[in-house]
Amino acid sequence: MSSVRERYEEHIADLVEEHGLIRYLTWEKPYQLDGRELYVPPPVTMVHYLITLHEIGHYIVGNRPVLYGEGEAWEKALELSRFPLTEYARKYMVKCLNWYSLESYMALLMLKGDVDIPDIDHPFWRLANG
């Protein structure tokens, strides 16, 4: 019987292979996807597992306006997950999404010319509201 951590690892290894990605383990933020390269933490807890699924989600949903991409990549992470979402992991996701909706971040997007705000029924807002 394998541990939960081993099962997280097996699932991630399958997804990485399925999508032809290259995974680099790091504790340095920001965790991110760069082309086919994933820079993600080892899946020590469900939060780390979901962070990796979220970055794989970015690969699957493709190039999207920032807020759309964040909402859709989290939605994809939840779809891909083989484990029931823990309360802590749910709160982590909600916190991430709310960080993106902060006024200061919105201002940064405006400066970069990316001001595409999802409609209220988009996954970004649904997931951000927990």
Ligand SMILES: [Zn+2]
């Ligand atoms: Zn993201």
